[in-house]
Amino acid sequence: MILELxxxxxxxxxxxxxxxxxxxxxxxxxxxxxxxPGLESRFPPGVSVSQTVRVGGKVLRYQAHAGWLxxxxxxxxxxxxxxxxSFILDGQSSARRPVTFALNGGPGSASAGLALGIGxxxxxxxxxxxxxxxxxxxxxNPATWxxxxxLVFLDPVGTxxxxxxxxxxxxxxxxxxxxxxxxxxxxxxFDWLKTHKRMDSPKYLVGESYGGFRTPLMxxxxxxxGVGMSGLILISPYLDMSVLTPTGVHTGxxxxxxxxxxxxxxxxxxxxREGKKLTPQLMRGAERYAVGPxxxxxxxxxxxxxxxxxxxxxxxHYTGVPEATVRALGGRLxxxxxxxxxxxxxxxxxxxxxxxxxxxxPYPWSHRPRGEDMVxxxxxxxxxxxxxxxxxxxxxxPPEQYWNYNPxxxxxxxxxxxxxxTAQPAETQSFGxxxxxxxxxxxxxxxxxxxxxxxxxxxxxxxxxxDQIPPAVKGNRLxxxxxxxxxxxxxxxxxxxxxxxDVEALYHGGS
Numbered sequence: 295m296i297l298e299l300x301x302x303x304x305x306x307x308x309x310x311x312x313x314x315x316x317x318x319x320x321x322x323x324x325x326x327x328x329x330x331p332g333l334e335s336r337f338p339p340g341v342s343v344s345q346t347v348r349v350g351g352k353v354l355r356y357q358a359h360a361g362w363l364x365x366x367x368x369x370x371x372x373x374x375x376x377x378x379x380s381f382i383l384d385g386q387s388s389a390r391r392p393v394t395f396a397l398n399g400g401p402g403s404a405s406a407g408l409a410l411g412i413g414x415x416x417x418x419x420x421x422x423x424x425x426x427x428x429x430x431x432x433x434x435n436p437a438t439w440x441x442x443x444x445l446v447f448l449d450p451v452g453t454x455x456x457x458x459x460x461x462x463x464x465x466x467x468x469x470x471x472x473x474x475x476x477x478x479x480x481x482x483x484f485d486w487l488k489t490h491k492r493m494d495s496p497k498y499l500v501g502e503s504y505g506g507f508r509t510p511l512m513x514x515x516x517x518x519x520g521v522g523m524s525g526l527i528l529i530s531p532y533l534d535m536s537v538l539t540p541t542g543v544h545t546g547x548x549x550x551x552x553x554x555x556x557x558x559x560x561x562x563x564x565x566x567r568e569g570k571k572l573t574p575q576l577m578r579g580a581e582r583y584a585v586g587p588x589x590x591x592x593x594x595x596x597x598x599x600x601x602x603x604x605x606x607x608x609x610x611h612y613t614g615v616p617e618a619t620v621r622a623l624g625g626r627l628x629x630x631x632x633x634x635x636x637x638x639x640x641x642x643x644x645x646x647x648x649x650x651x652x653x654x655x656p657y658p659w660s661h662r663p664r665g666e667d668m669v670x671x672x673x674x675x676x677x678x679x680x681x682x683x684x685x686x687x688x689x690x691x692p693p694e695q696y697w698n699y700n701p702x703x704x705x706x707x708x709x710x711x712x713x714x715x716t717a718q719p720a721e722t723q724s725f726g727x728x729x730x731x732x733x734x735x736x737x738x739x740x741x742x743x744x745x746x747x748x749x750x751x752x753x754x755x756x757x758x759x760x761d762q763i764p765p766a767v768k769g770n771r772l773x774x775x776x777x778x779x780x781x782x783x784x785x786x787x788x789x790x791x792x793x794x795x796d797v798e799a800l801y802h803g804g805s
Contacts, residue, residue, distance in 0.1 A: 336457075337362055337375050341690045344384075347414035347434045349441055355384040356414065356440060360690040363482050365451075374469065376482060377455035377692070379405075379684070380446045381414055392443040392496040392524070392801055395483050397450070399504025399532060401475065402703030404454035404696070405447035406680035407673075408502055408529075411784040412794070413445060414438045415687075417679050419672055419785050422651050426674035430682055437790035442798050443498065446486065450479060452703040454680075455692045471708030476508055480515040487521065496524040498801070503751060503781065506531020506742075510727035513738075517731070525739045525800060526728070530751045530781045533725045533759050550592035553626050555754040557584045560632055561612040562746035563649035572746045572778045580612050584754060592625060629749050645669040648780025649747040669780065673699045725759045733767045741800050742774045743793060745783030773800070 340361020347354050358381055365374040383391070396408045410416045416435040418424060439445060449456045451469040458465040468474060487493050499516075501509030506528040513523050561580035562572055570576060591598070591605035605625050610617040615627060615635050623631065633644040634655065642652040647669035677698030684690045731738055742760060744753035753776045760774050775796050777789035784790040 336693060338690070338692060341688055343688050345414065347438060347440065349414075349434065349436060349438060352441075354414075354440060357382045357384065358414075358688060360684050360688050363486065365478060365482070373460050374451050374458045375456065376451060377449045378446060378486075379409055379413075380444065381440055382444045383440060386444075388490075388492055389494055390496065392498055393446065393487075393492050394439065394443045394498040394500055395446045395448060395486075396500040396502075397448050397479065397505040397509060398502045399506065399508075400453070400699060400704050401450070401470070401504055401707045402453060402697075402700045403503070403505075403673075404449040404456075404677075404680070404698050406454070406676040406698045407782060408500065409445075409447040410435075410676060410679060411782065411790065412437070412439045412500075413447070414440045415683065417675075419675055419679070419782075421785055424672065424675065426671050426678070428675055430679050432683075432687075437784065437787070437794040439794060439797060442801050444495075448479065448482060450475065450703075452700050453697050455694050455696055457694060466706045466708065470703055470706050474708075476511045476515055479508065480512045480519065480521075483512070483516060484519050484521055493521070496801075497521065498525040498527065499523050500527045500529065501531065502529040504532050505529075506751070507533065507724040510724050510731070513731045514727050517735070522735060523731075523738065525741070526731075527797060527800070528740070528742045528756075530744055530748055530783070531742060531756060532751050533755055550589055550626070553592065553628075554584050554589050555752045555758065556627070556629060556632075556749055557588060557609070557612060558754045559649065559747055559749050559752045560627065560636075563636075563644070564612065564614045566650050566747060566778070567614075572776075574776070577746070577776075581754065581757070583608060583612070585758070588625075595624070633749075645780065646749045647782070648745065649749060651780065669782075672782075728772070729763050729767060732763065732771060738771065739800055739803060740768075740772045741797065742772075743783075743796075744774070744776050745779040745781060745789070746776055747778075748780040748783070750781050 340359060342357050342359045345356055345358050347356070358379070360377070360379050363376045363378060364372045365376060367373050396405055396412070398405050398408055410419060412435075414435055415432055416438075417430050417432055418428065451458050451465070458469060460468060469478065483499075487495075487497070499509045499512060501507070501512075509526060509528065513526055516523060558577060558580045562577060565576060566572060587601075588605060588608070591601050594601055596602060602625070606617055606621045609615070609620045609625050609627065613620075613627060613632060613636065615632060619631070619635055620627065629646055633646065633649065636649075637644055637652055637655075638658075640652070641655055641658060643655040645651045645653075645667050647667065651669060677696055680698065681696045684696070728740055732740065742756045744751065744756050746753060753774075756774055760768070760772055763772060773796075775793070777783045777786075777792055779786040779789045784793050
């Protein structure tokens with residue numbers, strides 16, 4: 295019993311780490327203590343604008359708000375200002391109206407992509423043919439979630455217009471790390487709910503990519519603060535660094551899991567190129583092969599020559615990569631090799647974030663891929679769109695640069711152990727927070743949503759993770775949905791509408 299209480303105390307200490315960091319929480323900008331001259335011009339007041347959106351033949355009126363949450367230390371001094379955008383439907387009682395908080399990943403990414411994907415206004419993005427200079431064709435989003443939930447999009451410190459007021463060294467220590475990130479973002483949500491008197495609303499959390507790592511831990515953190523989340527939606531979640539690094543490089547361990555989780559996505563890309571409709575039934579063969587004969591053949595290596603040759607033929611069949619290449623690589627198709635080889639005859643290269651989205655290979659004679667991933671270039675388009683929306687449409691013009699992706703944040707990110715007892719990297723523990731939260735909260739509902747042709751966060755990783763949760767824990771409260779498309783599968787109109795339909799069903803089932 296004493297040992298168990300000690301573990302609980304350690305968990306509480308980690309979850310409430312802001313006390314030791316001096317981060318007692320956020321406060322409304324108007325309530326912040328006096329600051330050095332010039333701060334007001336750097337951080338202009340927030341704005342609210344009445345807008346409308348037509349969805350399903352109905353016109354919805356809502357308030358679009360852009361503003362700040364001020365993060366203070368134990369003395370009441372503001373040490374950072376965090377930008378956010380919210381969309382609140384008019385004429386609704388806040389008591390049972392859900393509110394959803396959305397975070398992207400990186401680390402170092404703002405929430406622009408999500409705001410454009412599920413917010414009320416959007417542009418054409420994330421499809422073949424769009425690029426950084428594509429026109430900003432603003433239009434109502436038919437797949438917006440606003441009909442069934444209010445939306446709050448958060449930009450972590452160092453992204454969007456969010457800025458630290460500390461020195462670079464202090465900023466890294468206070469904000470750019472696994473534990474710090476989970477703690478201050480959880481406190482931000484707590485204070486927003488308190489300030490807006492929404493503690494009694496059903497509350498949902500959305501995390502995309504690395505946001506799919508941080509948000510499960512935030513559910514636990516928020517629970518200790520007295521905030522119970524009704525649902526968690528993980529979009530293309532990055533769940534386990536021990537399997538796949540953020541850049542897609544094999545971890546170098548004996549485990550073949552990085553190849554196993556990538557193979558079904560490679561097969562999906564080939565099916566899509568052949569004009570086949572991606573369905574669970576179509577994908578079942580590749581999935582079963584990956585976790586059965588394929589993983590066995592990889593572990594057996596050269597000890598079973600006949601099995602090795604069978605594996606070579608099956609991998610070539612599923613991926614479209616020539617048998618000679620598969621054989622030379624021992625069946626271990628790295629993402630970089632696959633993305634070049636499958637399109638080599640066309641002089642193009644595929645994207646990790648959506649395999650079948652190709653662009654001309656600027657260095658076809660290089661022994662390794664070089665240049666920027668085509669989908670990553672969409673970050674420029676999304677960032678420009680959000681800057682335009684905030685400045686021209688809402689009239690909010692902070693003088694800072696809007697960072698949709700800030701490489702300085704990811705470059706200085708402190709990946710570290712969460713637990714001195716296990717000394718395991720935090721990334722290997724994130725999905726365990728889903729397991730634990732489902733076990734202790736019988737009302738929590740979780741959705742994992744992936745794109746079939748995403749290699750950055752392959753859907754098979756989510757499927758295998760979900761399969762590890764005991765049936766008695768997850769019941770019918772954990773679901774995995776896979777849609778045509780890549781990392782931002784919701785940029786495809788049909789996938790966006792299907793996703794919106796499934797999410798609305800989850801919200802209604804969890805009310």
